[in-house]
Amino acid sequence: MRFLHLADLHIGKRLNEFSLIEDQKFIFDKILNIIDEKKIEAVLIAGDVYDKPVPSAEAVTVLNSFLNSLAKRNLKVFVISGNHDSQERIGFGAELISQSGVYMSKPFSGNVETHKIKDEYGEINIYMLPFIKPAMVKHVYEEADIDSYDSAMAYVMEQTKVDEGERNLLIAHQFVRGADRCDSEEVSVGGIDEVSVENFKRFDYVALGHLHSPQHIKSEFVRYSGTPLKYSFSEARHQKTALIVDMKEKGNITLEKVPLIPKHDMIEIKGKYQEIMSKDFYKDIDRMDYAHVTLTDEQDVLHAMELLRTVYPNIMKLDYDNTRTRSNNEIKGGENVEKKQPLDLFKEFYELQNNQPMSCEQADFMDKLIKDVWEVNE
Incomplete structure (x- = not known):
């Protein structure tokens, strides 16, 4: 089975007041071309489908168009919600939509949603786990001893039946301990949202979302695909890719990265x-x-x-980036203020703020301005 692993689409995102919706439409067309050229059979979208829990009408239209294009290709599509998404909105109409081969994750209810698909090697179990927080898990399993993201994930995995003799693929959206973050991601103080990679050891491949830099954690097959577009200047030197996962017989998985060239870099x-x-x-x-x-x-x-x-x-x-911006001077109350002329005080303030003295032209301008404002005559 040949999968395309995507994540963190963030449809509807704005960056520095620029709408990226046209860039997203452009890159989705590129992804569809890759799907056709590489003969992809199933698509995994590992959360943060939208950039906001309540997406704009335009963002919903873009996702609708993309999913329709995938469904028309008779692909299997598996989509989970991330921390930016509303689980209820992503899961709306899931049963009806699934008839077209597009499976949208439902709100977390304790059980990890599972689907089976077949290829020439037999069945593959697809586990869909939307983004979870400790409070969500505690709400379902009141008896559980849960005090962290990691213990929440460990408990959910303990309740999940996995036949390790079969091929098993997990789609999840969490921060795995040891991974690298980017500036465009939400940061939790003290790493409280981290989970251990050991939680996923029973799966042949783990398709992760949440972190924007493509990377793997401990195993080549516990992997973040990264975002299809750059969403901060900390990612300026990244090469965004479409990640293709070829899963053959048990234990035989190969990966291929196809560059994604954006409309605007x-x-x-x-x-x-x-x-x-x-x-x-x-x-x-x-x-x-x-x-x-x-x-x-x-x-x-x-x-x-x-x-x-x-x-x-x-x-x-x-x-x-100059002498002024590199200054770490601290502006404090001046000494002998009553004995100094206004221009002298301003010169001191300017030098503290800019880490350099005023030029003669600046001093002459300020001197004239002070006299004009205070109506001082020569």
């Missing part, structure tokens, strides 16, 4: 304003990519964002 640009606005600098850059620009000019560039967007229209983020 994420790039980081750093340098002085005049430098990065020159044609020689940007001649080899796709200027339509989403950009994080860091200016190294010592003086702020007036209307920098507006000017930079004449060359790089999709700038998402602008900041400075």
Whole structure:
């Protein structure tokens, strides 16, 4: 059986006030092309289907279109809810939808939903476990000693019957201890949401969602597929891929990664304003990519964002790296304030804030401004 492992679609996501819905439509079309070219037989979507528990109408339309396109290909599709999703919304109409071969996870009720599919080697058991919290598990199993995410997961796995002589695949959406996070993910203080990889040792393959960087934990077959798109500049250097899982006879699994090329990539640009606005600098850059620009000019560039967007229209983020921004000076109450002139006080404040003294031009401007405001005559 040839699976495509996806996760963390985050349909409807906005990044730095930019809607990514068109980028998501574009990448879903790329995924459909891969499905056709690679003759995928089943698709696994491991949670965070939407970016919000109450998705926009546009996001719902995009998911509806994607699932319809999958169903028309006579694929089996298995979708679980993640921590960004509403379990009730993902599970709405699950029984009816399943008639088209698309299986949507229902709200967690204690039992891990299981489906059987067949190929030339026999049956494969597909276990669908939506994102769970300790309180959810405790609500169902009141007698259980549950005080953490890990103990909740361990208890649920103990209640789940798995025939280890058969081929078993688990779809889950949790943070497995030892994995690497990205800036675009929600962080729990002290790692309280971590679960042990040992909870999954009875499964031949574990299709994980939740973390945005593609990676495996301990075993090659306990794996995060990562997001199909980059959702923060911490992912700018990632290569996003579609993860293909070939499951043959028991114990025979192979993996293949197919690059996903986005409509707009994420790039980081750093340098002085005049430098990065020159044609020689940007001649080899796709200027339509989403950009994080860091200016190294010592003086702020007036209307920098507006000017930079004449060359790089999709700038998402602008900041400075210079003497001022690298300063760690602490501004405290001044000494002998009553004996100092206003301009002298402002010069001290400026130097503390910017880690450099005012220029002569700045001092002359400030001196004139003070006199104009206070109507001081020469």
